[in-house]
Amino acid sequence: MRAVQITEFGGPEVLNVSEVEEPKPGDGQVLIHVDRAGINYADTHQVENSYLQRATLPMIPGGEVVGRTEDGRRVVALVGSGGYAEKAVAHAAYAFDLPDEVSDGDALAIVLQGTTAWHLLKTSTHLQAGESVLVHAGAGGVGSLAIQLAKRWGAGRVIATASSDEKRQKTLELGADVAIDGNPEGLKDRIIEANGGKPIDIVLEMVGGPTFDESFDALGRFGRLVTFGSASRENAKPIETSRLMKGSKSVIGFWLADCFTTPSLLADPVAELLDLTAKGELKPLVGGEYGMSEVAKAHLDLRERRSVGKLVLDPSR
Known part of the structure; x- marks a missing residue:
């Protein structure tokens, strides 16, 4: 064959x-x-x-x-x-x-991709109604489904990142409330601005490197970041335990193979x-x-x- x-x-x-x-x-x-x-x-x-x-x-x-x-x-x-x-x-x-x-x-x-998005929102981050969600690569396989599921399950605000105007428009058509450039430079500030000036509750992150770092810095109190990929092929900076404790933040890993x-x-x-x-x-x-x-x-x-x-x-x- x-x-x-x-x-x-x-x-x-x-x-x-x-x-x-x-x-x-x-x-x-x-x-x-x-x-x-x-x-x-x-x-x-x-x-x-x-x-x-x-x-x-x-x-x-x-x-x-x-x-x-x-x-x-x-x-x-x-x-x-x-x-x-x-x-x-x-x-x-x-x-x-x-x-x-x-x-x-x-x-x-x-x-x-669908089962991954399902577990990211339900199993890993335990999305609650009204919470804000940041979906990286919102026009991708996981991201496009995560946007729809987050809205369906009561997310208060869904923010998507994408690398082009065309892709950002696609995320809005899928149901995202706001779409922003995913370039890591200045990303933290863009996330908070897109969330009405407030830190974010949940981040679905699969880029790694500085994108991870900026996304973590945008988390609010009891915020959760789940990492499920490393598309940039770069490692994020180590996170000191004190940075997790201040704000009661969580970093969670997810790999579908563990299911x-x-x-x-x-x-x-x-x-x-x-x-x-x-x-x-x-x-x-x-x-x-x-x-x-x-x-x-x-x-x-x-x-x-x-x-x-x-x-x-x-x-x-």
């Missing part, structure tokens, strides 16, 4: 389409004929071996797929790796039946989000579809911040 297999770590240039052996499902697993696979920013880290979990070679990237099982079920599945291929294997507990009303692209956005040991931590959010999407009450943002032969361009577009929403890979071309 055709798959994107890497045999050395690096940038987009190491992504090559190859002929490889078909995967074989083990006990408790299902084989999926892939119609579409999801492309994530985390994949760019995995390909260069800079992600939280070290990779081994050779490797087929891709953490989620939509397709048909051998018995004809249409499912969206979290596969961990191996998704950039014509066939993939998933544990049965992480292959979810899809309503006809949910498109392939929407399903791929929901199963990874895999408890199937309900994924199944419950997926069911809720798919239902909302099927009813038209949640609108995932699908930003583009790439053929398998265009995978290097997809990764470059992600790294250069040229994309919006969820990116999708078509293994048939």
Whole structure:
């Protein structure tokens, strides 16, 4: 079968389409004929071996797929790796039946970015009605869904950052109250100004480096910052415990992989989000579809911040 297999770590240039052996499902697993696979920013880290979990070679990237099982079920599945291929294997507990009303692209956005946004707001930061929320990269896969969910769950004010006027306009269309430039220089002051002169209650942060630092400095009393990525590939400055104590602030980490040991931590959010999407009450943002032969361009577009929403890979071309 055709798959994107890497045999050395690096940038987009190491992504090559190859002929490889078909995967074989083990006990408790299902084989999926892939119609579409999801492309994530985390994949760019995995390909260069800079992600939280070290990779081994050779490797087929891709953490989620939509397709048909051998018995004809249409499912969206979290596969961990191996998704950039014509066939993939998933544990049965992480292959979810899809309503006809949910498109392939929407399903791929929901199963990874949607569940991440769900947990950031509910599990990690415990969003309360009336609280202000800052969503970094608001036009991205997680951010575009987090904006909608925060408004749905009663956030008092949702502020989004984005890197261009076009992306900032998109966040406003998704429901953000204010959209600001995400450039870290002077970011703290822009956040507070966008929040009516008040420090922020909750920050969803996945950039790292000075963006993290400025965002933390914008937190108010009992404010919570949850970090779930490092798109800048820079580390934030160390935070002294006294800075956490003053203002009773919290810094929280989140990694979706930590939910895999408890199937309900994924199944419950997926069911809720798919239902909302099927009813038209949640609108995932699908930003583009790439053929398998265009995978290097997809990764470059992600790294250069040229994309919006969820990116999708078509293994048939």
